[in-house]
Amino acid sequence: MFDNLSDKLDAVFKKLRGHGRLTEKQIKETMREIRLVLLEADVNFRVVRDFVATVSDRAVGQDVLKSLTPAQQVIKIVREELARLMGDGEDNSLKLAAKPPVSLMLCGLQGAGKTTSCGKLALKLRRDKRNPLLVPADVYRPAAIEQLKTLGRQLGIEVFDSTINDKPVDICSRARRYAELNGFDTIIFDTAGRLHIDTELMGELKGIVQAVAPQEILFVADAMTGQDAVTVAASFNEQLPLTGVILTKMDGDARGGAALSIRAVTGKPVKLVGMGEKLDALEVFHADRMAQRILGMGDVLSLIEKAQAAVEADDAAAMEARLRKDGFTLETFLEQMQMVKKMGSMDSLLKMIPGAGKMMKQAPGMQLPEKEIQKIEAIIRSMTARERMDHRILNGSRRLRIAKGSGTRVQDVNQLLKRFVEAQKMMKKMQKMGPKGLKGMLGRGGQLPF
Known part of the structure; x- marks a missing residue:
């Protein structure tokens, strides 16, 4: 953005x-x-x-x-x-320490991404060892109820049953009682939106606030709409006791005005940002890190956190054990790339490395990392198990077969093997350093520098 x-x-x-x-x-x-x-x-x-x-x-x-x-x-x-x-130094964490069930209410105009944000937030909370309940309270758009139920099935998270014939305030009240009786510690209310602000909408939202007394009232703003999002946020803030903002579509190509203005105009902190369409693409907002990204300084801390979230300690330990037993092979090379892919797109990861994004712009003819990784995967997957374990047996005829099988050229296969040999030499140096060397690369969240 x-x-x-x-x-x-x-x-x-x-x-x-x-x-x-x-x-x-x-x-x-x-x-x-x-x-x-x-x-x-x-x-x-x-x-x-x-x-x-x-x-x-x-x-x-x-x-x-x-x-x-x-x-x-x-x-x-x-x-x-x-x-x-953008709110550096302020506490922008979600208020989850209250007596359960903690109520989180999402509001905003239609099309801002409330329903999807509810699913993303539920997934994030579950990964933080909480037990969320999703509540569809938008009865004016039938697809919203079904959309939330579909998200719930995908995530394995329960969705409270409601229909378009129910009243939103009644749905929320019944959902709260249901959560209390069934051991849910967090409730996420997906409220109705409109194409514009009106008295009926605000009256309904105020009724929900009175009925369930949410600990968080989060305004969901589409960052692609720029100053319109800021103006609407200010209007909502005048009539509802907002506690924070969720900015969606931060991975888009809008100019970024909403992200820079919304906290100053509303006085409410940006708490979460949607960085993609995937359900795990919801991040905690850090004003200092965002400022560094804007000035092209990268965001190494967020990169480390992504690695820690994507790679389980058990997986890293298993990888270390295989490296000790079999050495660094094309098979482990492929596994490392799979771990990196879990962290997100390579383009987004490169932007977090200081200077890397600028280098990509200065070399426009350079192949996109995402496509390069796909090519490498195709080449390695076209090899037999024996070839992956011992690249030295890859003679001319084998390389030609692999190139045809992966839809690439023999030159591409040769280039991959050359890079792999260089990486293998580096791994041998790390192994000579003993356990500290390997743990430095394969500890929790560690990634090989390819």
Whole structure:
């Protein structure tokens, strides 16, 4: 989402890096360009005005003007203020410590992604060892009830039974009693939306709030709608005691204005963000990490957390045992790639590595990592079990057969084997380091650097 914004800010900062010392005039010109970049990104104009004023006040200080690296100082200030703008330092965790069952109510306009977010949130909570109950309270869109039931079946999470003939407030009240009697510690209410805000909708939502007293009232906003999402969020916040925001479709190509503006306008923290269509693509929002992504600095902490969530300790231990027994083979090479794929798309992972995203842009002819991995998988899967265990037996005729079987060229097979041999040499060096070396690469969440 922030690619365009990141590129434009990078272009602004490049001009700064060309100066050994900065003057107030140069900083003023930089602030003017930053203001234009943020406005083009659909950030609320009042938010832009306050942001630029704050950065300007800090940037013209003597610490910056007299610094040997003033450009870095200005970038540091922008990063800190971007993080503060999005709520850095605030507690944006879900309030789950109350007496169970804890009630979480999702609200917002139709089409923002409430129902899907309910399923994603339920999956996330279950992975955190909670026992959630999904409640479909949108009786005006029959497909919403069936959609939530379908999500529940996919996830193996119970969905409270309701029909379009029931009243939303009654559904929520009955669901709460059902959860109390059946041992559910968390309830997620999927409420109705409209194409626009109206009195009937707000009256119904207020009735649900009075009936179940939710610990969290989360406004679901479509990040692709930009300032419209911010305006609607402000309207909801005026009539409901919102506790936070879920931003959906953060993996899209919108300009990012909603993500940068919504906390400043509503005063409510962004708690979760949807980063893809898959049901596990719901992440906790970290303002400081998002600021780093916007400025092209990567997000290594989120990358580590993804690895820890994707790779179980038992799987890592089993991989280590196989490496000790059989050595590093094409079979274990393939297994490592499967582990990496569980973490998400390679494009999204590369953006979390400092500098990697920029390198990809500078080499437009370079093949996309996702396609490259698919090619490698096809080549290895076209090999026999014996060939995977011992690549040295791959003579010319075998390589030709593998190329035909995988729909690739012999040159592709040769290139893979060359890369594999290099990786194998590195693994041998790690093994010589003993258990610490292997655990450093294959400990919980560890991944081989391919």
